[in-house]
Amino acid sequence: MSHLLRTSRVFAWFFLTGLSVAIIISSSLYLYLRPNLPPVEQLLDVRLQTPLRVYSKDNRLIAEFGEKRRAPITIEQIPTIQLQAFLAAEDARFYEHLGVDIKGLTRAAVELITTGEIQSGGSTITMQVAKNYFLSRDRTFIRKFNEILLALQIERELDKNRILELYLNKIYLGNRAYGIAAAAQVYYDKPVTELSLAQMAMLAGLPKAPSAYNPLANPERALIRRNWILGRMKDLGYITEDAWSLASKAPLTASYNTRDAEVDADYVAEMARAEMVRRYGENAYTDGYSVTLTVDSDKQQTATEALRAGLEAYDRRHGFRGPIGQFDIEGLTPAELSDKMQNYPRVETLVPAVVTSIDDEKNEVKVHARRLGPGVMPFETMTWARRFRTESITGPEPEKPSDVVNPGEVIYVKVDQLPQIKDSEAESGSESAPTQAVTELRVSLAQAPRIEGALISLEAKTGAIEALAGGYSFNQSKYNRATQASRQPGSTFKPFLYLSALENGRTPATIYNDAPIVFEDSELETAWRPQNSSGQFYGPTTLREGLYRSRNLVSIRLLRDLGINTTLSYLKQLKLPTENMPSNLSLSLGSGLLTPMELARGFAVIANGGYDVQPYLIERIEEWDGTVVYEAPKTILCDENCDASQTQIADAEQSTSEQPPEIEGMTLPASAAEENTTEPRIMQRLADERSIYIMHSMMQDVVRRGTGRRALALNRSDIAGKTGTTNEQKDTWFAGFNHDIATTVWVGFDQPSPLGRGEYGASTALPIWVDYMKVALADQPAATMPRPNGIVNIRINPETGERARPGEEAVFEIFKEEDAPSPLPAESIRGNGDNGNGDDLSRQIF
Known part of the structure; x- marks a missing residue:
């Protein structure tokens, strides 16, 4: 008995000693680690790394920036059965423990001692919240102890529902989906409230191993995990036997779903992204901002498509430049052809395809298109493909398919008809069941244009950008020609010269002689002998006719009469940049440099009746919870008593005078320093309304009687505009408007070079403008400037x-x-x- 007593005392002593040591070590660790633990209050301020989303003004998604997909949600929005599925999978005793589950921790400690690592984990939901928000993912004892301490602290300061809500918004569920709302969209393309029981259980199985139990990557393991969770829910009394039986037999229905952009507006999206980063730094990508732009989705989509179609039309007129690649196709299987074609990227709607065979008798070419497989290209889609020699010279028209392509050549095609399965009735009189016929892939020959262009459309009275396209393909070139390309405006500059004349006593009936003139210039080796684009001269001409017929000699004599300094001063009054304007008579022919955006803004001033206007893109910025942090101020056009607002205007101009390179040339409505202002933007009159009214009339004649007659296709009486073509046809333009909307189109090469014989603003830029304005003005009443007094x-x-x-x-x-x-x-x-x-x-x- 005494031996038993002594043994018991020894064990008791060892136990107390061990307990004391454990308490001392734990206390030491607590005192050591506690100062470095973050305050729980931070949990309520932590951003959930929600991506930046950009929307059109009619709420259609333009772009999403950020690596993580997340859609924050409150616990009240989550069905109770979904909450129970996560509890069954991760922490059935969540509402009972104080943040730490001793049983789970004991199991994890045994694994750590016996294997050297924690295999199954012992984390409660609260501990996972601590880890996901604050701690690293290192599987070490120190990190686990930090996790325990922080979990206990979280439980003391937050209620259980708030903890569970934080967990369900933060947890990673595979395929870049963070949080349950994002996962429901990614896997099932549904909101959380519309998921079935089987789908809820599937999502609840993902936190343990988002890759191993992923229904897309490992459907068999995902199914086992889902059914185990359903069994746990039945055992815990969350669901009935019938519900378990039905859900466990349900097939896997997960698929990969992403919310694709609904509007093709990459250049606009990049402008918005750059502005948001300027305002908020790298937090713009993670803080869940939603940016609503001024662009209209229909107009924007039309602008993108019209510009591409116009550039492609120009490119076809100048011939086929040949294949983009070539390889030996002999003996290759369709699968091997598909592998080879992965080396050739798609360019917007242009799909790379390899020529597999040519049949001149049937007038068709067999191709194998990237990711689409075999197809047929009829010869009638290839007749445009004269061989390119120079921009002004092409080869003869092809007579058969082999004149254009050869087997093994890689070309671009456009898809005309995708393969389709159609039911076809049996022969007439037959009672057999209908059969299924597969139509073949049909394509047409295409090529990626080397020519580039830009389109900008502004709401004339506010400066809101309604549509913008900065080039053929953003993926090929991120250079935004709409805001960054300084080019010679050519004859599209003339309306500003003529407006200066109207402001200085000239009239539409003032006569100037359209006759040869020679200027000697000591800086030039030869004399300057300007002439009209036709090479002819027409004698005494009114300013009205000089403008609508774009007579160069009339413009030169007009500028000489007005004076170069007078004209430059007037351009400054209109707030057109003059830094790159020449101080010689070539100014009259548009030899200065302006970006398409700057020119579009100038025409918006004419369109709206002569008021200042500043282009802007961002209409509203909201935080992830819907809080509006910025809203574009209203624009007020002011004729009188505007002095009180001069300081505000000057400050706004100064704050936007230095632009970062990515948005150079593009003035947005507010800087970060003034983003919360509610003061309206006061836009003063820059030109006499009567001069502007007369200019409208003169520019309407450009459309009715002059170089812009193609715009008559719109069948509208309120359209005015001006074509423009620079020397050697290196830049071509059309800028047109009514009283509500001003749109400018530029077409040219990035490295200025001639566009070729017969190419003018009326043949390159104007068709693009017309295609866009057909949609922009559809169902809109005529908008003309009211006739002013005087x-x-x-x-x-x-x-x-x-x-x-x-x-x-x-x-x-x-x-x-x-x-x-x-x-x-x-x-x-x-x-x-x-x-x-x-x-x-x-x-x-x-």
């Missing part, structure tokens, strides 16, 4: 610009009251015409 209609002689005498052939012209031609009785005694149209006749002609 405008008169006078019957004039079109040859002299003077009032017409009775019986003379005459036309009606509009004038400012003070600039109208003198009444007839005074004409015979007027010497220098100072009170008429403001010009000396000899100066006008010579």
